[in-house]
Amino acid sequence: xxxxxxxxxxxxxxxxxxxxxxxxxxxxxxxxxxxxxxxxxxxxxxxxxxxxxxxxxxxxxxxxxxxxxxxxxxxxxxxxxxxxxxxxxxxxxxxxxxxxxxxxxxxxxxxxxxxxxxxxxxxxxxxxxxxxxxxxxxxxxx
Amino acid sequence: xxxxxxxxxxxxxxxxxxxxxxxxxxxxxxxxxxxxxxxxxxxxxxxxxxxxxxxxxxxxxxxxxxxxxxxxxxxxxxxxxxxxxxxxxxxxxxxxxxxxxxxxxxxxxxxxxxxxxxxxxxxxxxxxxxxxxxxxxxxxxxxxxxx
Numbered sequence: 001x002x003x004x005x006x007x008x009x010x011x012x013x014x015x016x017x018x019x020x021x022x023x024x025x026x027x028x029x030x031x032x033x034x035x036x037x038x039x040x041x042x043x044x045x046x047x048x049x050x051x052x053x054x055x056x057x058x059x060x061x062x063x064x065x066x067x068x069x070x071x072x073x074x075x076x077x078x079x080x081x082x083x084x085x086x087x088x089x090x091x092x093x094x095x096x097x098x099x100x101x102x103x104x105x106x107x108x109x110x111x112x113x114x115x116x117x118x119x120x121x122x123x124x125x126x127x128x129x130x131x132x133x134x135x136x137x138x139x140x141x142x
Numbered sequence: 143x144x145x146x147x148x149x150x151x152x153x154x155x156x157x158x159x160x161x162x163x164x165x166x167x168x169x170x171x172x173x174x175x176x177x178x179x180x181x182x183x184x185x186x187x188x189x190x191x192x193x194x195x196x197x198x199x200x201x202x203x204x205x206x207x208x209x210x211x212x213x214x215x216x217x218x219x220x221x222x223x224x225x226x227x228x229x230x231x232x233x234x235x236x237x238x239x240x241x242x243x244x245x246x247x248x249x250x251x252x253x254x255x256x257x258x259x260x261x262x263x264x265x266x267x268x269x270x271x272x273x274x275x276x277x278x279x280x281x282x283x284x285x286x287x288x289x
Binding site: 001002003006007009010011013014015017018021022025026029030033073077080081085087090091094095098099100106109110112113114115119120123124127128130131134135 | 149152153156157160161164165166167168169170171172173175176177212213216219220230233234236237238240241242243249250252253256257258259262263266267269270273274
């Protein structure tokens, strides 16, 4: 049964998710801006430039992927907001972090089901890279 | 000083964009839950779960995970193991599918708010999951596996 309560719960969930999200997103966003201002982001970017160019991404985008893999997509989003990217690049990196993220916590959940952590992580990282490359290549061809 | 203002405005507009997407999505998800639409979709999708050599109750867990996220999906899987005796092989296949492909719509809409295109995102996630489960469902024989 859909009642007004349904809408209230939905609204409440939306707001509370937004608050949860902001708790991570805002500090990461500020952190990335500080990294950029200090010049450290440049060093990281140069280091990862060769790998990131496979996906048509600037070196700075490596930070988005690292944050998402180890923390979560919200942290990755904070970095996306702070780093200048075009639509294709945002989509590429969004694909990569949607497929593989929060690898530490989510793998713990999967393990609870009795499934090997290696299988889960391997599948996710493999497809994260594969889909990232595929999408970038397709936009180049089209 | 204007640099600092830019940062602040950029951040606030980013959060606003996400709020605009997130709240409606959460309401839609609640409507889905309350109308038991999931059960109906799962009947409809039976041929698909069969193709991946999964049992029908396993299909319901799959849908739950796809819509509501890995934790809820895992909860649904644990419950379905208790309720319907879902075999270990199905649980493994479900987890392989859900690993790259959970909370798909919520995530995708948030990413769209950040500036990504929707369709490639959905295709990439479903694509990854479908290819992965297809390969594993053909490789692993239909008998209890030791993991």
